[in-house]
Amino acid sequence: MRLAAVVAVAGLVPGCFYTEPLNQRPSARIDGQPSAVVYRGDHVDLSAESNDPDNDPLAYKWRAYACTDAQLGVGAAGGCDQVPYLQGLLKTFSFDVPRLRATGDPAQSVLVDLEVSDTHEATAKPIQQLIIPLGDRGPTVVASKAFHRAYVVDQPVNIFAAVGDPDDGIMPPPALAWTVFSPASQPAFTLTDIANVPADPMHPELAQFGKVLVPHGAGSWDVQIVATDPLGMTAMTDVPIDVFADRPPCLEQVAPIVPPTGQTYPLDQATQFQALVVDDDLDVYPASGDPITGLTTFSWTILPPGGTTRVPVSTTNHVLVDPASYAPGDIVEVRVEVNDRNNRSLAGCAANAPTCSLTGDACIQRQTWRVEVR
Amino acid sequence: MKRLALVLLAACGAGGDSHGIQPDGNASNDAAPGDGAGCQIVPVFNPPHPVADATAPVRAEAHVFGNAGVPMFTWTVHDPTGQPVTLTPESTDGSMVDFLVPVPGDYPVVVQVSSGTLCPDLTTMLHVSQPGAHTADYRVRITPPSGAGAPPQDSIIQVMGGADVTRDLVLDPGLAINGSVKNGATGVAAYLRFMPVSSPTGYVEVFSGAGGGFSTELLGQNHQVLVVPMVPGLAPALLNWTVQTTTLDVSAGNAIAGIVKDGSGAALAGAQVQFTSNGVPSTLATTAADGSFTVRTSLATSATFDVTVAPPSGRGLPTLTATGAFGANVTIQYANTAACSLANTPVKRGATAEPGAAVTVVGTLASAGTIGGAAAQGTVRIAATADGTGKLGAVLVPRGALSAVVDLGGGDLSLSALDTSACPAQTINAPTPSVVSGTIVDGSGATLVGGLVEATPVGDLAVAGVPQLVTLSGGNGAYSLQLATGGHYDVTFSDPHAHSAPLSLADVTAGGVPTTALLGKALKLSGGVSVIGNANPVIGASIQVFPLTAGPSTRPLGETASTQTSTYAVGIPDPGAM
Numbered sequence: 036m037r038l039a040a041v042v043a044v045a046g047l048v049p050g051c052f053y054t055e056p057l058n059q060r061p062s063a064r065i066d067g068q069p070s071a072v073v074y075r076g077d078h079v080d081l082s083a084e085s086n087d088p089d090n091d092p093l094a095y096k097w098r099a100y101a102c103t104d105a106q107l108g109v110g111a112a113g114g115c116d117q118v119p120y121l122q123g124l125l126k127t128f129s130f131d132v133p134r135l136r137a138t139g140d141p142a143q144s145v146l147v148d149l150e151v152s153d154t155h156e157a158t159a160k161p162i163q164q165l166i167i168p169l170g171d172r173g174p175t176v177v178a179s180k181a182f183h184r185a186y187v188v189d190q191p192v193n194i195f196a197a198v199g200d201p202d203d204g205i206m207p208p209p210a211l212a213w214t215v216f217s218p219a220s221q222p223a224f225t226l227t228d229i230a231n232v233p234a235d236p237m238h239p240e241l242a243q244f245g246k247v248l249v250p251h252g253a254g255s256w257d258v259q260i261v262a263t264d265p266l267g268m269t270a271m272t273d274v275p276i277d278v279f280a281d282r283p284p285c286l287e288q289v290a291p292i293v294p295p296t297g298q299t300y301p302l303d304q305a306t307q308f309q310a311l312v313v314d315d316d317l318d319v320y321p322a323s324g325d326p327i328t329g330l331t332t333f334s335w336t337i338l339p340p341g342g343t344t345r346v347p348v349s350t351t352n353h354v355l356v357d358p359a360s361y362a363p364g365d366i367v368e369v370r371v372e373v374n375d376r377n378n379r380s381l382a383g384c385a386a387n388a389p390t391c392s393l394t395g396d397a398c399i400q401r402q403t404w405r406v407e408v409r
Numbered sequence: 410m411k412r413l414a415l416v417l418l419a420a421c422g423a424g425g426d427s428h429g430i431q432p433d434g435n436a437s438n439d440a441a442p443g444d445g446a447g448c449q450i451v452p453v454f455n456p457p458h459p460v461a462d463a464t465a466p467v468r469a470e471a472h473v474f475g476n477a478g479v480p481m482f483t484w485t486v487h488d489p490t491g492q493p494v495t496l497t498p499e500s501t502d503g504s505m506v507d508f509l510v511p512v513p514g515d516y517p518v519v520v521q522v523s524s525g526t527l528c529p530d531l532t533t534m535l536h537v538s539q540p541g542a543h544t545a546d547y548r549v550r551i552t553p554p555s556g557a558g559a560p561p562q563d564s565i566i567q568v569m570g571g572a573d574v575t576r577d578l579v580l581d582p583g584l585a586i587n588g589s590v591k592n593g594a595t596g597v598a599a600y601l602r603f604m605p606v607s608s609p610t611g612y613v614e615v616f617s618g619a620g621g622g623f624s625t626e627l628l629g630q631n632h633q634v635l636v637v638p639m640v641p642g643l644a645p646a647l648l649n650w651t652v653q654t655t656t657l658d659v660s661a662g663n664a665i666a667g668i669v670k671d672g673s674g675a676a677l678a679g680a681q682v683q684f685t686s687n688g689v690p691s692t693l694a695t696t697a698a699d700g701s702f703t704v705r706t707s708l709a710t711s712a713t714f715d716v717t718v719a720p721p722s723g724r725g726l727p728t729l730t731a732t733g734a735f736g737a738n739v740t741i742q743y744a745n746t747a748a749c750s751l752a753n754t755p756v757k758r759g760a761t762a763e764p765g766a767a768v769t770v771v772g773t774l775a776s777a778g779t780i781g782g783a784a785a786q787g788t789v790r791i792a793a794t795a796d797g798t799g800k801l802g803a804v805l806v807p808r809g810a811l812s813a814v815v816d817l818g819g820g821d822l823s824l825s826a827l828d829t830s831a832c833p834a835q836t837i838n839a840p841t842p843s844v845v846s847g848t849i850v851d852g853s854g855a856t857l858v859g860g861l862v863e864a865t866p867v868g869d870l871a872v873a874g875v876p877q878l879v880t881l882s883g884g885n886g887a888y889s890l891q892l893a894t895g896g897h898y899d900v901t902f903s904d905p906h907a908h909s910a911p912l913s914l915a916d917v918t919a920g921g922v923p924t925t926a927l928l929g930k931a932l933k934l935s936g937g938v939s940v941i942g943n944a945n946p947v948i949g950a951s952i953q954v955f956p957l958t959a960g961p962s963t964r965p966l967g968e969t970a971s972t973q974t975s976t977y978a979v980g981i982p983d984p985g986a987m
Contacts, residue, residue: 288552288951292614294600301600301637301645303690305962311552311951312970321969322906324978330905339874348876351863355962360790360874362719362728364681364693409637409683409690 061087063151063159072170075134075142075202079167082127083149091153097123098148101136105144105166115146132169134203141203141265144168173268174200174209175241178260183325185316186278188222190327192248193229194274197241198262208242209262209270215248216259218278222252250278284315284331284373285398296389299366299407305357308335308369308404313352318375320352331373338368340408345370361408370403448475448528450520459510459537461572466507467535468499471520473528480504480524486535489514489573513539513572539571541987547966548959550611551578551938552951558582559940559947560626563611565957566934570984573933578977580940580947583628589621590636590657592643596621597659602635603627603650610960635689646707647689662707665691667739668700669718671726672746672778676700679721682741684714710737716780724748725805727777727787735781743778744787748805749832751793755800756815758839762799763817767792768837769873770804770827772811790872801837808832814873814893815839822875822893840894843919848886849902852909852930852983856886860928861905864890864898867916888926892919902926907967907980930985931967935978938971946975954981 063085073079083095099122100115107114116137121130128149133142149163180186181193200209215226229245250256256276263269288311294300313320313331320331335354336345340361345368348354356369372381372391381400384391391401455468473480482503486494489512499505510516516535522528545568552561559580568574590599598619604612605628616639617623632650636659644662665684669677678698684691686708694702706712713734718741720726725748729741756766770791777787789811793804806829813827815837823839849860860882866875870893878898882888892898900922903911910929914921934954938947953965969979 287949288554290552292616295616295618298598298600298616298639301690303637303685303688304960307962307964311953311968312554312949314949319970323972337874337876346874346876350879351861351877353964354877355865357871357962359788360872362681363683363717364695364719409685409693 056089058091058153058155058157059088060157061085061091061093061151061153061159063093063149063163065147065149065163065165068165069167073132073145073167074170074172075132077132078129079132079145080127080129081147081149081165083151083163085126085151085159087153089153089155091155091157094152094154095124095126095128096148096150096152097121097125097128098150099128099130100146100148101133101142102144102146103136103140103142105146105168109146119148132167141171142169143171143266171264171266171268172200172202174198174203174262174264174270176209176211176260176262176270176272177241178258178272178274180258180274180276181327183327184319184323185282186250186276187281187316188253188278189249189251189281190317192250192276193245194248194258195229195232195243195245196260196262196272197235197238197243199238199241200262200264203264203266205240205242208244209264211244212261212263213246214259214261216257217250218252218254218256220252220254222250222254224251224256225249226258248276250276253278253280279316281375281377282316283379283393283398283400284313284318284375286310286371286373286400286402287314288312289371289402291404293402293404299405301409302356302358302361302367302406303409305355305359307353307355308371309353310371310373310402311352313373315375317377320373329376331375332378334372334374336370336372338370340365340367356406358408363408365408367406367408368403369406370401372401374400448473448522448524450522450528450531452518452520452531452533454535459535460540460542461510461513461537462540463509463511465509466497467510467537468505468507469518469535470505471522471531472504473522473524476522476524476528478524480522480528483521483523485519485521487517488512489516489537510535510537513537513542515573515575534575536569536574537572538569539986542569542571543984543986544569545982545984546957547981548608548610548955548957549578550951550953550955550965551580552953553580553940553947554949557940557947557950558626558943558945560613560628561611562628563605563608568932568934568981568984570932571986573935575936576934577936578938578952580938581628582940582942583626584652585624586627587622587624588655588657589623590617590638590659591621592638592659592661597643598639599657599659600635600637600639601625601657602637603632604635606631606633609633637690642692642705644692644705644707645690647687660707662691662705663710663737664703664705665710665714665735665737665739666701666703667741669696669702669741670700670743671724672743674742674745677720677724677726677743680741681717681719683717685717686712686714716741716785718780718785723805725750725791725807727774727789727807729778729780729785729787731780731783731785733781733783735783739781741778741780741785744776746808747832749808749829750803750805751801752803753800754835754837755798756795756837756839757799758817758823758841762795763815763839764795764797764799765818766795766799766839767816767818768795768801769793769814769816770806770811770829771814771869771872772807772809772827774807774809777807788872790874812869813837814870814875814896816875820878820891822870822891822896824869824893824896842891843894844889844891845919845922845924846887846889847922847924847926849882849888849926849928850886851904851928857882857904857909857928858884858886859905860886860888860926861901861903862888862890862926863901863903864892864922865901866893866896867899868897870896870898890919890922892922894919898922901964902928904928904931904980907931907969909980910982911966930983931980932983933978934967934981936976938975938977946973947971948973948975950977952977952979954979 098119102115147165152158232243318329335349389403560583691704691706718729774787849857851857864878950971
């Protein structure tokens with residue numbers, strides 16, 4: 036256009052021919068292309084490497100588009116958003132890689148256009164384009180189970196999973212799939228949600244979920260948790276749980292001292308007979324801090340002097356035996372039996388046996404003191 | 410150091426740590442600072458016993474001994490909830506900082522020092538009291554499991570009210586003791602009760618075998634040992650024991666002979682006679698057909714004894730007791746009062762006969778005979794059972810103002826007066842039990858579900874052998890107790906999880922049991938459990954907290970067991986604050 040005007044003017048002016056120098060378009064390219072894999076949320080710094088033969092001032096116009104497949108171009112189905120999510124007018128162009136396209140789909144590539152023009156509106160050709168393929172950081176998942184003294188058949192086990200995704204975030208969190216692998220005998224189980232597990236204030240980037248597993252059989256259980264992000268990347272963890280059948284409680288410590296076979300304990304003062312410590316997988320004494328652990332049940336009896344029937348005297352962990360309630364020389368048997376919520380029968384032990392072990396070992400559920408009142 | 414039953418590294422209200430806290434609230438090491446034992450940090454707090462205050466800071470200053478170079482200090486302080494505390498440096502090298510202690514409790518303090526010498530970090534606990542806090546002393550009894558490498562031991566701790574308390578329980582490993590009980594050269598099977606001189610109620614019991622040998626663990630301090638031989642003819646004895654003692658000698662001791670006569674002056678055969686002095690019993694003797702007896706005592710026969718004579722059953726006689734110095738020959742004489750027969754005495758509730766009712770006649774008679782010429786008190790405990798018509802058989806009882814405890818089964822107990830002074834024909838009335846209902850409220854003011862109510866009979870009911878009553882509060886904290894009308898009980902309301910302090914009522918009747926049982930506030934006493942010189946954890950040790958004056962019949966105020974990680978936590982009554 037400008038050239039035609041110059042020629043026309045030159046033809047009308049004899050003896051004087053002046054031509055304005057032809058303006059040349061600038062050239063440009065994009066510098067700073069990332070050499071490493073770029074992930075959503077990463078920061079990218081680009082700059083324009085440009086040159087104008089006429090040394091005209093240059094103008095820059097950057098446009099960044101979030102895309103699924105940037106090769107398909109802007110506006111195409113499966114391509115890039117119609118509208119750039121960021122534009123720039125400086126020689127440099129910095130941006131955070133978007134997590135999502137305008138459609139809400141995860142961004143999988145970014146298309147960057149750079150248009151450079153001089154003051155004569157000559158534009159570098161072709162328009163520079165940079166396609167940044169985006170990697171996908173997979174989700175993270177960490178799981179744990181509530182700590183108990185033991186994991187017992189039919190007793191609930193709380194399992195928690197903390198899930199995150201560095202590039203997709205947790206709004207919404209990655210999808211979780213919980214799979215229970217039961218022991219070979221394939222006992223039944225239930226797996227139910229724990230509602231509204233609070234986030235860890237120290238790790239707000241993680242979402243917490245929980246489930247309650249109630250295993251109805253003994254053996255090695257495994258709860259597999261798979262987290263999947265919107266692009267299908269997965270992370271997996273598992274929580275092994277060795278589940279045992281309930282075992283009988285064990286009298287660990289008693290007071291006073293138990294006399295050896297054939298001997299008697301000399302009761303010369305009012306004395307608390309006590310089960311000081313009972314160990315069990317479910318019901319212990321004294322109380323533990325575990326909310327699913329209960330308290331041992333106790334049954335104290337006394338066989339009075341010359342008696343044949345034991346008299347129940349206490350259902351706590353102790354009974355006070357006072358020699359003032361007897362005569363010197365009286366022989367009294369004080370007995371404690373312990374049980375847990377499964378209320379086992381000690382009928383298999385002879386009634387006159389001073390101790391009873393349902394497991395035939397050092398774990399006893401009955402202790403008897405033969406006492407001589409002094 | 411060995412004499413300490415228990416090293417509590419945080420006495421007198423200051424918290425504890427592995428370095429120990431002196432009663433002035435400042436930490437120290439066993440080795441004296443600067444004695445060449447290596448680099449040591451010693452913090453000093455001012456005030457040493459701070460009280461919670463939102464405006465007045467506590468100044469902490471660290472002194473370093475045994476280092477080379479210029480030390481630089483880094484402090485970390487957390488409040489009782491675990492939140493970091495803001496520190497204000499008060500010296501250029503950081504050796505001095507100020508911080509506020511607005512809430513009571515234990516503040517963990519860590520001091521790190523960088524210098525030319527490697528200096529171990531110091532971790533200590535600064536206990537901050539509630540303003541106006543009361544103090545209370547408790548006896549803590551630790552019974553480690555066998556194999557833990559330490560004997561049972563007691564210690565006294567002082568607790569300030571209003572804030573949880575951290576105390577590490579560091580157990581004295583004591584000494585492994587092997588010894589024997591002998592009569593001359595002959596080994597003797599015996600019961601042994603080793604009572605530390607410093608805390609006699611924190612005793613250790615053991616039986617010696619047939620050959621007299623025994624093994625146990627004891628604190629390395631002097632003990633008194635009650636030895637009760639299990640073989641006839643040898644007198645129980647109270648002996649002194651030191652770490653050098655290997656043999657405990659017992660013998661037949663001294664003989665005290667005598668005769669027991671009934672009210673008519675006839676010999677009483679089959680009575681049990683025992684003498685006891687200062688907790689040391691004699692042998693037991695049963696009177697022969699001529700009423701004679703001989704007991705053996707390790708004490709001089711001139712000593713003052715409590716004498717107990719239990720009559721043979723069926724004679725309608727009380728048990729006689731008297732205290733005095735009776736010498737080596739004692740005549741025991743029952744009062745010349747004919748017994749009263751309860752034959753055909755009906756047992757009724759209202760107008761209804763009670764067949765099969767179990768009746769125990771109990772009571773105390775001020776003068777039921779003489780022992781060595783001194784008046785003897787009589788204690789009556791005689792059982793009878795009603796027949797199918799609800800009448801008692803020909804059971805003899807002493808004459809006097811007595812009581813009848815009637816057990817109709819299923820916890821249906823009653824107590825009624827039974828005056829046999831004139832031995833009239835009379836009816837034993839079994840009043841309807843008193844049902845006490847109420848609510849247990851915990852230390853925070855909420856109703857307590859699963860609260861424990863224990864009613865332990867005292868007085869006549871205890872003499873009759875009535876068992877303890879136990880119940881748990883229901884879903885709304887409600888409890889219900891069925892007590893013998895007119896009977897006396899010690900009643901305790903408690904939280905099995907020890908989040909509140911127990912409420913104990915001594916010697917009350919049904920009318921004295923509160924319908925709203927308010928438990929006191931509790932504070933948490935917690936820390937680690939370890940044995941000096943032993944890196945193994947102490948798992949399953951029984952830890953009981955008692956009032957200071959507790960005896961063997963006293964229930965603990967709180968109890969727990971040490972965990973798999975060798976820690977403990979127990980609720981104890983909060984002494985509170987003004």
